[in-house]
Amino acid sequence: MLYYLHLLKPAFSPLNVFQYITFRSAGAFLTSLFISLLSGPGIIRWLRAKKGHKIRVDTPIGHQAKTGTPAMGGLIIYLAMAVGCILWARWSDRFVLLFLLTCTVLWLLGYADDYVKMAEHRKDGLSPAIKMGVQIILALGVAAYLYMDPPNALRATSVSVPYSKEWFLYLGVLYIPFFMLVLVGSSNAVNLADGLDGLACGTLIISALTYGVLAYLAGHARFSGYLRIVPVQGAGELTVVLASLIGSCLGFLWYNAYPAEVFMGDTGSLFLGGAIGIVSLCVKQELLLVVVGGVFVAEALSVLLQVYSFRVHKRRIFKMAPLHHHFELLGWPESKVTIRFWIVAVILSLFALASLKLR
Secondary structure, eight states, X not given: OGGGGGGGTTTOGGGGGGGOHHHHHHHHHHHHXXXXXXXXXXXXXXXXXXXXXXXOTTSOXXXXXXXXXXXXXXXXXXXXXXXXXXXXXXXXXXXXXXXXXXXXXXXXXXXXXXXXXXXXXXXXXXXXXXXXXXXXXXXXXXXXXXXXXXXXXGGTTEEEXXXXXXXXXXXXXXXXXXXXXXXXXXXHHHHXXXXXXXXXXXXXXXXXXXXXXXXXHHTOXXXXXXXXXXXXXXXXXXXXHHHHHHHHHHHHHHHHSSSOSOOOHHHHHHHHHHHHHHHHHHTTOOTTHHHHTHHHHHHHHHHHHHHHHHHHHSOOSSSSSSHHHHHHHTTOOHHHHHHHHHHHHHHHHHHHHGGGTOO
């Protein structure tokens, strides 16, 4: 919205600054940060009045003390992010609209899931079939749209291989199921990682910052040409929405840091994972998501491997899955697990950004 103030620059030249992505990204970050910080206490009080939620009995014993901590804190993140995007992003950019559409659908799905848990006292919320069905339908719709109107027409159905100059995987129509796998997988991977205070939120901030850099470079013709990455016209605006996302998550982390005053719940984790997934697809850096979101990938793989091993071999690979619980049962304090996972996320993000030159 504020982007269009630059049209008034003939009358007042300083308004020209509103057309710059870097300026609007800073504005979106600060706006969302302050909104999440200011709205947090009120929303937490409202959620606390709903009697919080019960901790699953299959979590480590130390987690039982968290019973009653309000969930659905994803409300804080989404509302702050949405306001930041509305004020600072350029609404004529199709990637902004696609990002917000994806996030909104997944946010509503997560909100419905958390509401069922809270209002009907059903510990599992919506049935897995409903949750997966909505995600698949959303992913199919978005995949079909980007298949017909791709971010880069020359690389419409190909996937760039990180750390290489000319290598691409040509998927053809298989790009649609690949797209769906990335979007649904990223959404659920972040959901699985949301098990310790600040873990998912802090790691997500690091991943979003990395993709913010990639989005800016992909949308800049000169930089994308110099770095030999797939150029995507309009992708730079995703830097603004990711800055808004980072600001809202950072403000939420103020209340979610150990010991947490509020949990994000599925209300936050589902749409945050989807946000990173959709950006990776829009900027044509799909495979790099495995590196950037390596912590989330490890969390998801630990669950899959644990389930497979127990069903087939009647043995557990980890003391408990997802992976963060395994380290807790090894004796690591919760805060140490969280911070060490953050450190790993930073290292992986730096390794991912190194792909810009190692090619």
